[in-house]
Amino acid sequence: MSKCRFEELIDGYLLNKLDTEEAERFEEHFFNCSRCFNQLQQREEVIKAIKEHGPALIREVKPAQSRLQRWADEVVMIFANRQWLVAPTIAAFLIVIFLIFSPFSKEEPPSFVLNGENVLRGQAINLISPIIDVNQPPLYFEWKKQGEDLEYKISLYDSRNELLWSSTTKETVIILPEDIRKKMKPGEKYSWQVKAISSNGILVAVSSRVQFMIKDEN
Amino acid sequence: MSRQFSTNELEQIIRQYRPIIGFTIKKALGPQYPEWEDIVQDVLTQVISKLQKGEFREECSLGTFIYTITKRRIIDCIRQKAKASSEKIEEIASLGGPEEDFLKKERAEIISQTLFKLKPKFREILYLYYYKELSREEVAARLGLSVRQVSERLYYAQKILARSLRKFFPEKNSNFALLRRLKK
Ligand SMILES: [Zn+2]
Numbered sequence: 001m002s003k004c005r006f007e008e009l010i011d012g013y014l015l016n017k018l019d020t021e022e023a024e025r026f027e028e029h030f031f032n033c034s035r036c037f038n039q040l041q042q043r044e045e046v047i048k049a050i051k052e053h054g055p056a057l058i059r060e061v062k063p064a065q066s067r068l069q070r071w072a073d074e075v076v077m078i079f080a081n082r083q084w085l086v087a088p089t090i091a092a093f094l095i096v097i098f099l100i101f102s103p104f105s106k107e108e109p110p111s112f113v114l115n116g117e118n119v120l121r122g123q124a125i126n127l128i129s130p131i132i133d134v135n136q137p138p139l140y141f142e143w144k145k146q147g148e149d150l151e152y153k154i155s156l157y158d159s160r161n162e163l164l165w166s167s168t169t170k171e172t173v174i175i176l177p178e179d180i181r182k183k184m185k186p187g188e189k190y191s192w193q194v195k196a197i198s199s200n201g202i203l204v205a206v207s208s209r210v211q212f213m214i215k216d217e218n
Numbered sequence: 219m220s221r222q223f224s225t226n227e228l229e230q231i232i233r234q235y236r237p238i239i240g241f242t243i244k245k246a247l248g249p250q251y252p253e254w255e256d257i258v259q260d261v262l263t264q265v266i267s268k269l270q271k272g273e274f275r276e277e278c279s280l281g282t283f284i285y286t287i288t289k290r291r292i293i294d295c296i297r298q299k300a301k302a303s304s305e306k307i308e309e310i311a312s313l314g315g316p317e318e319d320f321l322k323k324e325r326a327e328i329i330s331q332t333l334f335k336l337k338p339k340f341r342e343i344l345y346l347y348y349y350k351e352l353s354r355e356e357v358a359a360r361l362g363l364s365v366r367q368v369s370e371r372l373y374y375a376q377k378i379l380a381r382s383l384r385k386f387f388p389e390k391n392s393n394f395a396l397l398r399r400l401k402k
Binding site: 015024031032041047054057128132140 | 225228229232233235236237238241242256259262263266267270279281282284285288289318322325326329330333334338341342344345347348349351376379380383
């Protein structure tokens with residue numbers, strides 16, 4: 001991959017060293033260049049970390065190891081001292097793996113209570129848009145990704161709680177069809193909800209039912 | 219000539235541009251600006267509405283078209299903000315879900331670990347350049363190096379950081395494949 005000539009501007013942009021015109025030219029560029037936008041996001045994270053550590057960065061002391069790393073070191077130590085442990089441990093590990101992935105272990109569906117807005121157990125889907133009152137019928141609905149290989153079922157209800165529209169998708173965003181938009185009126189309240197269904201048909205997550213109103217234009 | 223977009227394409231555009239629009243708005247207004255998430259929604263809604271009405275006539279790239287809408291909205295906000303500057307702006311928690319926050323923390327942890335694993339000669343430059351915000355020339359003068367050496371070391375440190383992030387989060391760039399598909 002060849003370098004993009006705009007990459008030079010990333011640091012200047014993040015450290016506010018570019019003049020307005022340069023900054024705008026760079027912004028327009030990263031709307032068009034995903035490579036630069038990726039680098040920009042990553043550089044921002046790096047600069048944030050450097051700003052947080054400050055002068056500690058140039059002192060020799062290292063920050064505390066992460067818990068996982070300490071744990072891994074300990075495990076290595078245990079085996080270094082007791083080599084006879086290795087074979088039985090690997091065997092036990094393989095049995096556990098087998099039990100987890102064996103066809104006999106059934107996937108328990110999480111339980112939900114779906115009357116009204118109560119969700120008792122299982123995962124919750126975060127809804128992104130619309131979640132506040134809007135000026136016009138929404139053009140699209142969007143929610144947070146919940147996992148791999150899921151199908152989402154979205155339902156839109158009117159103020160009398162009657163289903164206005166329902167659809168399924170594997171994406172996390174869906175465009176509302178024009179004919180449904182035309183049915184939605186200013187001053188009315190609507191609500192929507194998303195359910196995630198795994199490839200083997202199990203309901204794995206639901207969102208809360210979010211209400212929004214289409215504001216009266218006048 | 220106005221270009222027609224399929225429903226599927228519009229959905230990809232929302233997913234593709236949400237982070238870019240969000241980044242730009244946050245940068246312009248500051249992360250403390252309470253309504254920045256709403257403004258992102260606003261811009262996306264405008265974008266989709268204009269595309270559906272056929273207002274994108276391919277006089278520029280789609281990215282530039284979306285940037286223009288974003289920029290106009292930011293300017294409006296800054297104007298309003300100046301008017302309402304006497305009101306105090308409270309800090310609000312980001313709308314990012316717990317999963318997103320978790321991922322961010324994990325990434326920050328990997329970055330910190332990698333930073334401290336770098337040799338002191340790299341850490342020193344990162345400190346002066348990003349923390350003290352000295353120019354490359356000033357860093358070079360301070361450390362008795364050539365500007366080119368400073369640039370090379372900065373570049374090397376970025377490469378190491380990028381590599382360790384890629385190792386732990388290989389899926390990060392996957393959604394950009396969508397844009398490439400759309401572009402052709
Ligand atoms: Zn670029």
